Amino acid sequence: MISTDTDDGTVLLNERTGQYWQLNNTGARVLHGLLDGQEAVGIAAELADRYSIDLQQAERDVTAVIERLSGAKLVVS
Template structure:
């Protein structure tokens, strides 16, 4: 399932990751480097499971189960904030 930023959400690079602006609500969201990597991969068509596996390759001490939960938690937070679709 492809993901996209909602049309009224702007993204800008920062020194630590990515800043999302919800223009409708006037709220900013700061993503760290790992959350930025996750969001970019999802926006490029990777599945949450693929992103989790990529994270475990980048962080050898991270289990697949924890990476799955972390990706799911981020995606849930972005959805609840109304930043991403679907």
């Protein structure tokens, strides 16, 4: 996987399939957190605090991003 940060988030290239993915800033934060070794719950807590949203909603959102990235074989969950 090759990734490039942009003003709007991150663009990913799956080198095996040639598919591009674009993540918004929140999705990019999830990806960078995972790459930095953070647990999903820690990423969710950070997002909940940053955006003043319910922790459970943040956890669901982080899980959804991880599932999509995993389904595309961009990360291993």
